[in-house]
Amino acid sequence: MKKIIVITGASSGFGALAARALANAGHTVYASMRETSGRNAPQVKDAEKYAADHKVDLRTIELDVSSETSCNAAIQQIISQNGRLDVVVHNAGHMVFGPAEAFTPEQLAELYDVNVLSTQRVNRAALPELRKQRNGLVVWVSSSSAAGGTPPYLAPYFAAKAGMDALAVVYSRELARWGIETSIIVPGAFTGGTNHFAHAGHPADAARAAEYDSGPDAGLGDQALKGFASIVPPDADASAVATAIVKVVDAPFGKRPFRVHVDPTQDGAEVVNAVSDRVRAELLRRIGLGDLLEPRSYGEKSH
Amino acid sequence: MKKIIVITGASSGFGALAARALANAGHTVYASMRETSGRNAPQVKDAEKYAADHKVDLRTIELDVSSETSCNAAIQQIISQNGRLDVVVHNAGHMVFGPAEAFTPEQLAELYDVNVLSTQRVNRAALPELRKQRNGLVVWVSSSSAAGGTPPYLAPYFAAKAGMDALAVVYSRELARWGIETSIIVPGAFTGGTNHFAHAGHPADAARAAEYDSGPDAGLGDQALKGFASIVPPDADASAVATAIVKVVDAPFGKRPFRVHVDPTQDGAEVVNAVSDRVRAELLRRIGLGDLLEPRSYGEKSH
Numbered sequence: 001m002k003k004i005i006v007i008t009g010a011s012s013g014f015g016a017l018a019a020r021a022l023a024n025a026g027h028t029v030y031a032s033m034r035e036t037s038g039r040n041a042p043q044v045k046d047a048e049k050y051a052a053d054h055k056v057d058l059r060t061i062e063l064d065v066s067s068e069t070s071c072n073a074a075i076q077q078i079i080s081q082n083g084r085l086d087v088v089v090h091n092a093g094h095m096v097f098g099p100a101e102a103f104t105p106e107q108l109a110e111l112y113d114v115n116v117l118s119t120q121r122v123n124r125a126a127l128p129e130l131r132k133q134r135n136g137l138v139v140w141v142s143s144s145s146a147a148g149g150t151p152p153y154l155a156p157y158f159a160a161k162a163g164m165d166a167l168a169v170v171y172s173r174e175l176a177r178w179g180i181e182t183s184i185i186v187p188g189a190f191t192g193g194t195n196h197f198a199h200a201g202h203p204a205d206a207a208r209a210a211e212y213d214s215g216p217d218a219g220l221g222d223q224a225l226k227g228f229a230s231i232v233p234p235d236a237d238a239s240a241v242a243t244a245i246v247k248v249v250d251a252p253f254g255k256r257p258f259r260v261h262v263d264p265t266q267d268g269a270e271v272v273n274a275v276s277d278r279v280r281a282e283l284l285r286r287i288g289l290g291d292l293l294e295p296r297s298y299g300e301k302s303h
Numbered sequence: 304m305k306k307i308i309v310i311t312g313a314s315s316g317f318g319a320l321a322a323r324a325l326a327n328a329g330h331t332v333y334a335s336m337r338e339t340s341g342r343n344a345p346q347v348k349d350a351e352k353y354a355a356d357h358k359v360d361l362r363t364i365e366l367d368v369s370s371e372t373s374c375n376a377a378i379q380q381i382i383s384q385n386g387r388l389d390v391v392v393h394n395a396g397h398m399v400f401g402p403a404e405a406f407t408p409e410q411l412a413e414l415y416d417v418n419v420l421s422t423q424r425v426n427r428a429a430l431p432e433l434r435k436q437r438n439g440l441v442v443w444v445s446s447s448s449a450a451g452g453t454p455p456y457l458a459p460y461f462a463a464k465a466g467m468d469a470l471a472v473v474y475s476r477e478l479a480r481w482g483i484e485t486s487i488i489v490p491g492a493f494t495g496g497t498n499h500f501a502h503a504g505h506p507a508d509a510a511r512a513a514e515y516d517s518g519p520d521a522g523l524g525d526q527a528l529k530g531f532a533s534i535v536p537p538d539a540d541a542s543a544v545a546t547a548i549v550k551v552v553d554a555p556f557g558k559r560p561f562r563v564h565v566d567p568t569q570d571g572a573e574v575v576n577a578v579s580d581r582v583r584a585e586l587l588r589r590i591g592l593g594d595l596l597e598p599r600s601y602g603e604k605s606h
Binding site: 156 | 448
């Protein structure tokens with residue numbers, strides 16, 4: 001069945017790939033991004049061309065995840081055009097690279113904003129509709145770092161993604177009785193196929209960063225990057241994340257996996273999450289809230 | 304050996320208990336808090352009385368973790384009074400309770416500020432001295448929720464604590480070669496002995512909260528609170544966290560545990576962290592950075 005889907009951060013990387021893959025699968029997909037008439041105008045044109053060439057329903061929409069007003073406007077536009085919204089994919093994110101101590105508190109706040117508050121703004125815009133429908137799916141593009149390997153010099157990013165993953169887990173419980181399902185996609189490091197590393201931000205406190213560069217940690221940044229790259233297999237393909245998202249969306253309601261790992265580096269997240277998701281399920285059952293582990297079905301409308 | 308110690312959020316709860324326990328163990332302890340001449344003036348008097356009655360070196364100091372200026376001033380004062388700083392204990396934190404969707408993005412930002420950016424401000428104030436000394440200990444008071452059970456209606460808090468735990472893990476790697484050791488204390492839920500639950504903040508979006516109160520999740524807040532309380536054993540004692548901190552501080556350099564769990568509820572964090580800390584160690588070894596798992600010793604100065 002054709003679904004109405006919005007995906008954030010869809011100008012490039014996992015987001016752009018997933019938007020195309022979902023449109024190919026027959027869905028109406030809103031590839032959302034900011035600056036659609038500015039910096040991202042070429043990405044809008046690309047998406048339009050893709051839609052025309054492949055005869056699929058891929059649309060773009062202005063949505064700046066850092067603005068509550070923009071999130072509300074975009075989601076309202078989608079709902080008014082389609083009379084419903086079936087799937088929200090939280091994909092927008094940004095990375096920084098450097099010694100933790102050299103980032104200002106303001107930089108950590110900004111990174112939490114783009115990776116986590118972004119999802120809160122989109123949720124607060126979209127969930128009233130999904131709750132009203134008593135049906136929907138929320139897909140979170142988390143990170144293997146939230147459970148698995150965490151090399152140095154990515155602390156502010158890892159902190160934000162760990163926060164996002166925690167938020168996803170608790171939201172899933174609170175939305176279950178409303179008939180809203182949750183799937184968390186857990187990508188490992190892909191050093192190619194996305195601009196994640198290339199576009200990574202740097203510490204604002206250059207003097208502090210220089211102390212690390214000339215002290216006992218001299219060279220650690222390069223070691224971490226090279227080490228990271230060395231464990232990404234040459235055939236690692238970022239489109240595997242898009243494929244995983246399509247599979248989740250197309251699975252029947254109530255049968256979607258809570259997590260899907262797509263981690264060619266095998267950094268251990270799959271091992272850890274298998275344990276943590278089980279002990280968390282155990283805790284809910286222990287306190288009499290085991291029903292929150294599955295979305296409630298409201299009958300035919302559920303899909 | 305007597306150590307110079309600063310602990311944040313020491314006006315009440317774990318922080319106040321740990322400050323007293325560390326002073327009892329013979330250390331010079333700065334119990335830091337905000338509003339020492341305002342709201343927390345009684346707490347300052349309490350600490351003074353405790354120090355006099357027990358003939359221990361417990362001091363209080365003005366430190367507002369939300370202010371970079373305040374963090375810098377407090378830490379500089381400690382260093383100028385003692386010529387060094389040995390141990391930083393990140394304990395300050397705040398909790399909120401309610402449906403995730405009913406919290407504004409600004410509330411999530413505030414909660415990340417008090418639980419996570421607070422540690423960044425204190426680290427940026429203190430770590431230059433610890434790095435110069437090539438010696439020191441950073442103790443983080445994390446939360447079992449970052450790995451174990453996460454009941455509903457605590458999403459913004461769990462997200463922040465998961466971020467704090469991730470930050471602690473990466474900082475430990477980046478500080479190891481500087482001779483700085485890290486221990487993460489992982490308390491479970493203590494519904495007594497701290498004001499954590501009593502002082503919890505509430506969602507700013509009351510209309511949204513009301514939708515949850517009257518919809519399929521009606522009663523979920525009470526169910527979660529009662530369920531949580533039901534798994535805290537009656538003999539759960541918040542002072543066990545203080546005892547754990549003293550034990551970590553008094554352990555020899557290089558031999559301190561990376562994590563100590565103090566979780567009477569046994570919510571699963573101990574199980575999950577045992578796995579995650581191992582797979583994270585494995586990843587570092589795989590990329591040739593296994594040395595980051597232990598603090599480098601710079602000889603006699605290390606303690």
